[in-house]
Amino acid sequence: MLTLPEYPWDAMVPYREQARRHPDGVVDLSIGTPVDPTPPVVREALAAAADAPGYPTTHGRRELREAVAGWFGRRRGVADLDPEAVMPTIGSKELVAWLPTLLGLGAGDVVLRPQVAYPTYDIGAQIAGAEVVAAEDPTTLDEETLARVKLIWVNSPSNPTGEVKTAEQLRAIVELARRLGAVVASDECYAELPWTVDEVPSILDPRVCGGDHRGLLAVYSASKQSNLAGYRAAFVAGCGELIAGLINTRKHAGMIMPAPVQEALRVALTDDDHVAAQREIYRRRREKLLGAVESRGLQVTGSQAGLYLWCADGSSDTWEIVSSLADEGIVVGPGVFYGDHGAGHVRVALTAADERVDAAVDRLG
Numbered sequence: 001m002l003t004l005p006e007y008p009w010d011a012m013v014p015y016r017e018q019a020r021r022h023p024d025g026v027v028d029l030s031i032g033t034p035v036d037p038t039p040p041v042v043r044e045a046l047a048a049a050a051d052a053p054g055y056p057t058t059h060g061r062r063e064l065r066e067a068v069a070g071w072f073g074r075r076r077g078v079a080d081l082d083p084e085a086v087m088p089t090i091g092s093k094e095l096v097a098w099l100p101t102l103l104g105l106g107a108g109d110v111v112l113r114p115q116v117a118y119p120t121y122d123i124g125a126q127i128a129g130a131e132v133v134a135a136e137d138p139t140t141l142d143e144e145t146l147a148r149v150k151l152i153w154v155n156s157p158s159n160p161t162g163e164v165k166t167a168e169q170l171r172a173i174v175e176l177a178r179r180l181g182a183v184v185a186s187d188e189c190y191a192e193l194p195w196t197v198d199e200v201p202s203i204l205d206p207r208v209c210g211g212d213h214r215g216l217l218a219v220y221s222a223s224k225q226s227n228l229a230g231y232r233a234a235f236v237a238g239c240g241e242l243i244a245g246l247i248n249t250r251k252h253a254g255m256i257m258p259a260p261v262q263e264a265l266r267v268a269l270t271d272d273d274h275v276a277a278q279r280e281i282y283r284r285r286r287e288k289l290l291g292a293v294e295s296r297g298l299q300v301t302g303s304q305a306g307l308y309l310w311c312a313d314g315s316s317d318t319w320e321i322v323s324s325l326a327d328e329g330i331v332v333g334p335g336v337f338y339g340d341h342g343a344g345h346v347r348v349a350l351t352a353a354d355e356r357v358d359a360a361v362d363r364l365g
Contacts, residue, residue, distance in 0.1 A: 004126060008119060008337045015326045022329025027360040029289075030331045032159075032307045032349040034227040036281060039274040042226060042264050049263035056259035058251045060088040060235075064266040068235050071269040072218075076191065078204040080211060085240040087247055088257040088265065091232035092189055092221040096120045099185060099217075100128035102249050103242075105150050112138050113153040115341040116161055118187065121153045134339060139176055149182045157190040157200060157305035160338050160347040164194070164304045167201040170208040177215060183242065185217045189234075190306035192225040192275055193282060197304045204238055213238045224307060225275045226268040233257070233265040282307065285350045285357045292364035293348060308333075309348040321346045328363045 012030065019026040059065070065083035072078040089095040097120050100111055111125040115134045125132045130150070135141055138152060154173060156165040170186075177184045186203035194200050201208055204218050221234035236243070250256070257265075268274075289309060290300060298311040298321075311332075313321060318334045325332050325346070335345030352360070 002127065004123060008334075012322075012331070012334070015322055016331055018323070018326040019329045019331045024329060024359060024363075026329050026331060027352060027356045027363075028331045029349045029352055029360060030333045030347075032224075032351045034223065034229050035351055035353050036227050036278065038227045038230070039268070039271070039278075041271050041274065042228065042231075042268045045267035046231070046260050046264040049260040052259040054259075056256050056262060058087070058256050059247050060086065060257065061259075061262050061266070064088060064262045067266040067269045068237060072202070072204065072237065075272070076188075076202045076205070077199075078202055078206070080206070081204060081213075081237055082240060085213065085243045086235060086237040087243050087250075088262055089219075089234045089236055090255065090257055091223070091229075092187070092219050092234040093120055094232075094255070095219055095234065095236055096185075096187065097124045097127060098255075100124045100130050100151055102246055103151060103183060105130040108148060109150040110145060110148040111151045111153065112141075112149055114155055114158065116158070116335075116338045117153070117155060118159050119337060119339075121155075125151075134341070139172060146176075146180055149177075149180050152177050152182055152184045154184060154186040154203060156186065156188065157193070158302065159187075159190065159306060160308050160333065160335065160342070160345075161302035161310045162190075162195075162304050162306040162308055163302040164197045164200050167205060167207040170201055170203055170205075174203065174209055174216065181215075183215050183217065183239075185219060187219045189219070189221040189224055191220070193279060193307060194305040195283070195286060195303070200305055213240070215239055215242070217242060222265055222268050225278060227278065228264070228268060231261050231264055233261055233268070235265070281354075282350050285352070285354070288357055288361050289348060289350065292361040296364040298346075307350050309350075310335075310345060311348055312345045314344075316344065318343055318346060330360050330363060 065086040069081040109130040113121040191200040217238040223229040333347035335342030
């Protein structure tokens with residue numbers, strides 16, 4: 001039987017109970033799950049496609065793949081993406097968890113990930129039996145380790161820190177990966193939520209890869225920008241050879257996005273208005289929470305983009321901060337969930353209803 005660590009968020013049960021005792025109720029700023037309505041245009045598309053008696057394709061409908069390619073050209077500066085090199089996934093987390101296995105990694109192989117990182121990068125390597133190495137700058141690793149690297153995870157904007165890598169930083173990683181013969185998988189799910197940066201480059205941006213998508217995969221989810229977490233609507237795009245291999249393996253495993261969700265995702269990616277409206281909602285919440293956590297004595301670092309504020313007070317450990325905020329009825333994400341380098345930090349999500357955000361601001365201020 002496969003043995004994995006306990007799911008980290010289970011450790012939050014006592015702190016959630018502590019927060020619920022607040023007389024004005026709990027404010028949950030921990031897990032970044034959308035709380036605003038799914039846009040009507042997307043719900044209507046889902047309903048219209050509900051009559052779907054036949055099996056969908058693993059590769060996805062051509063119309064969806066063209067919509068993904070069009071979105072990359074319109075929103076991400078990638079004008080040359082081949083729709084054949086696109087594949088829908090059942091949310092992005094399942095791809096993150098299974099990618100090392102689907103790529104054939106195993107014992108002796110190394111998966112690189114950032115020092116502070118989404119924990120599923122580690123879980124995916126463990127499922128495959130590969131080794132995880134945490135490095136903020138992979139170019140600084142010794143050659144013995146680099147020789148075993150088969151997959152490099154990039155996460156920009158980062159979950160949880162919100163930091164954004166420049167095109168130059170991404171290009172250095174791509175050049176290293178090509179020297180090693182490794183795959184670069186870039187988790188870009190928060191790219192449509194920039195706050196203090198002018199741009200969020202994609203791994204497929206021609207300034208990064210020179211127009212050559214070989215060995216590169218961009219992973220994306222519509223959950224954040226379109227409130228589609230419940231739809232499990234995501235995709236991966238990039239290297240045609242890698243995508244073809246993933247499609248073949250996933251055909252055998254039955255890993256297929258349902259046809260109605262494919263249509264809903266297509267419509268979501270072709271309508272920029274609802275994304276802009278949702279971005280403005282998060283902008284307002286971020287401004288309120290930023291001032292509130294700073295007035296509470298927490299320092300916010302990174303947080304250039306995405307759905308979170310990455311906070312520390314410079315002295316307390318993670319759990320002391322979590323407990324202190326729970327006393328005020330506020331639940332936040334422990335930084336230690338994202339690796340040893342997250343110690344002393346907490347992650348504050350922007351995903352709470354306006355009324356709950358206002359309640360948090362009153363308590364923190």
